[in-house]
Amino acid sequence: MQEFLQQLVNGIAIGSIYALIALGYTMVYGILRFVNFAHGDVFMVGAFFGLFAAGWIGASAGANGPAAVVVVFLAAMFGAAVLGVILERFAYKPVRGQPRLNALITAIGVSLFLENAGILIFGADPKTFPELLPPANYSVGGVKISSTQVMTLAGSCLLMLGLNFVVYRTRIGKAMRAVSFSRDAASLMGIPTDRVITATFALGSALAAAAGVLFSMSYPRLDPLMGVMQGLKAFVAAVLGGIGNIPGAVVGGLVLGLAETLVSGYLSSTYRDAIAFVLLIVILIVKPSGLLGRAVSEKV
Amino acid sequence: MLEVTNLDVRYGAIHAIRGVSLSVPEGMVVTLIGANGAGKTTILRTLSGLLRATGGGVRFLGDEITGLPSHQIVKRGLVHIPEGRIVFANMSVLENLELGAYLRRDREVKSDLERVFVLFPRLKERIHQSAGTLSGGEQQMLAIGRGLMSRPRFLLMDEPSLGLAPLLVQGIFEIVREIHRQGTTILLVEQNAHMALQVADFAYVLESGHIVMSGPAAEIAQDPRVRDAYLGGA
Ligand SMILES: Nc1ncnc2c1ncn2[C@@H]1O[C@H](COP(=O)(O)OP(=O)(O)OP(=O)(O)O)[C@@H](O)[C@H]1O
Ligand SMILES: [Mg+2]
Numbered sequence: 001m002q003e004f005l006q007q008l009v010n011g012i013a014i015g016s017i018y019a020l021i022a023l024g025y026t027m028v029y030g031i032l033r034f035v036n037f038a039h040g041d042v043f044m045v046g047a048f049f050g051l052f053a054a055g056w057i058g059a060s061a062g063a064n065g066p067a068a069v070v071v072v073f074l075a076a077m078f079g080a081a082v083l084g085v086i087l088e089r090f091a092y093k094p095v096r097g098q099p100r101l102n103a104l105i106t107a108i109g110v111s112l113f114l115e116n117a118g119i120l121i122f123g124a125d126p127k128t129f130p131e132l133l134p135p136a137n138y139s140v141g142g143v144k145i146s147s148t149q150v151m152t153l154a155g156s157c158l159l160m161l162g163l164n165f166v167v168y169r170t171r172i173g174k175a176m177r178a179v180s181f182s183r184d185a186a187s188l189m190g191i192p193t194d195r196v197i198t199a200t201f202a203l204g205s206a207l208a209a210a211a212g213v214l215f216s217m218s219y220p221r222l223d224p225l226m227g228v229m230q231g232l233k234a235f236v237a238a239v240l241g242g243i244g245n246i247p248g249a250v251v252g253g254l255v256l257g258l259a260e261t262l263v264s265g266y267l268s269s270t271y272r273d274a275i276a277f278v279l280l281i282v283i284l285i286v287k288p289s290g291l292l293g294r295a296v297s298e299k300v
Numbered sequence: 301m302l303e304v305t306n307l308d309v310r311y312g313a314i315h316a317i318r319g320v321s322l323s324v325p326e327g328m329v330v331t332l333i334g335a336n337g338a339g340k341t342t343i344l345r346t347l348s349g350l351l352r353a354t355g356g357g358v359r360f361l362g363d364e365i366t367g368l369p370s371h372q373i374v375k376r377g378l379v380h381i382p383e384g385r386i387v388f389a390n391m392s393v394l395e396n397l398e399l400g401a402y403l404r405r406d407r408e409v410k411s412d413l414e415r416v417f418v419l420f421p422r423l424k425e426r427i428h429q430s431a432g433t434l435s436g437g438e439q440q441m442l443a444i445g446r447g448l449m450s451r452p453r454f455l456l457m458d459e460p461s462l463g464l465a466p467l468l469v470q471g472i473f474e475i476v477r478e479i480h481r482q483g484t485t486i487l488l489v490e491q492n493a494h495m496a497l498q499v500a501d502f503a504y505v506l507e508s509g510h511i512v513m514s515g516p517a518a519e520i521a522q523d524p525r526v527r528d529a530y531l532g533g534a
Binding site: 171174175177178181187188191192194 | 348349350369370371374375379380381382386387388389390391395398399400402403446450
């Protein structure tokens with residue numbers, strides 16, 4: 001039982017990181033019906049931004065603690081948001097309104113570009129992420145929780161609540177929901193749809209960067225290809241929950257995280273990375289619209 | 301108030317609108333009638349900035365608005381209630397109406413909301429219901445109410461009576477009259493030519509992207525060709 005609870009905690013921790021990345025996929029898809037295959041690479045760049053920010057404030061030299069954590073997160077999220085806006089403006093916007101295949105190919109191109117630019121700029125060899133929090137293990141009824149896991153759970157909860165507030169309580173959030181329902185109808189309400197799309201990319205990219213920093217705190221080896229696998233898994237999580245559906249991305253991420261840790265805990269860790277694709281195949285056969293998705297007819 | 305000159309719109313190879321000119325003076329109801337596929341919706345979508353004209357121009361209140369994005373056109377008070385009652389199905393009735401007031405920062409949004417509820421008491425009863433679960437007629441009321449929340453000086457209405465039961469059609473045309481009485485200029489697109497010609501002051505008849513006839517609505521209603529083609533020969 002204790003073993004099971006331990007797996008549960010580990011699964012929720014990694015699952016909430018997948019959820020944060022999945023939110024970016026799902027929000028962009030919801031608005032543009034477009035899968036941004038470069039999103040995993042934005043996660044990677046975000047992690048590197050976090051690494052640089054940590055370097056600038058001297059976190060590796062021991063200047064760590066809550067203030068350092070906040071600075072690193074804000075810097076990474078802001079940097080990635082700017083990157084997301086640039087990608088949207090210069091790569092995706094020019095092909096908007098063209099056949100979907102063009103956008104898809106553009107996204108793959110952007111992904112390769114970011115990975116190779118990463119190799120060029122950051123170097124191909126892995127970098128070590130500094131310890132932002134003093135390592136500590138808490139024990140709750142025999143279940144061990146590390147300070148990094150506490151940080152992951154608290155941080156992702158906070159970000160998701162924040163996102164929920166933005167989407168359901170603010171003017172821009174309302175505009176996002178309107179645009180995702182119908183771009184034309186939203187324009188007729190006076191909503192500047194281009195600006196809403198830009199804001200969506202900024203928000204999604206910032207969440208990916210936060211996930212990148214959280215991931216690096218638990219798995220402190222950063223390399224320019226780290227976004228490939230995590231991005232793919234988060235995409236599976238988004239599809240699992242129902243792509244385009246915001247709560248679905250959270251549920252999908254958590255389900256995937258739990259499935260991974262349970263499988264590697266009880267079966268074998270060699271299956272860890274495969275389970276995502278097994279889940280993807282199962283959901284596509286059983287309920288293609290995803291766990292929380294409604295069967296909606298495709299809009300043109 | 302609205303001047304359209306030599307408007308030309310193409311969808312790729314399809315030449316949908318061919319040199320249409322029309323004008324709507326302030327305070328009038330002007331109707332644009334025509335058969336399926338004549339190009340009525342295309343004209344309205346071009347006027348509200350959803351489509352780009354390939355030729356010609358549109359002036360609103362003396363300013364050139366050709367090619368402006370939709371949200372800037374709405375800001376000037378030119379509001380388009382689209383065909384097929386596209387309401388935000390994933391939101392409540394109230395949220396839909398609030399979206400109509402998206403650009404407004406004035407304090408009269410609340411009182412305008414009450415005015416919409418006076419026109420459509422049905423919407424008030426269903427204020428928190430999700431718009432997707434409203435009946436067809438109720439969705440049309442919501443689409444109109446939402447348009448009114450934008451404080452239009454000029455309203456483009458695309459087939460507000462489409463698919464409604466005869467009794468509701470009467471009601472919708474009453475509403476059009478009432479909106480006009482309250483001071484809004486209207487360009488009304490209809491297939492129900494009979495009703496449209498009763499409400500309107502002036503009419504244009506569109507056929508395959510051309511204006512083929514225009515004149516005071518009462519005269520157009522008496523024209524034998526119009527009676528044959530659009531009024532069921534009655
Ligand atoms: N997106 C599009 N792509 C290509 N052709 C289009 C498109 N939209 C409309 N058309 C064509 O343009 C012409 C005019 O269409 P439009 O929708 O303006 O007609 P309408 O007068 O509004 O008809 P209805 O009374 O049926 O609503 C039609 O021949 C139609 O097939
Ligand atoms: Mg039409």
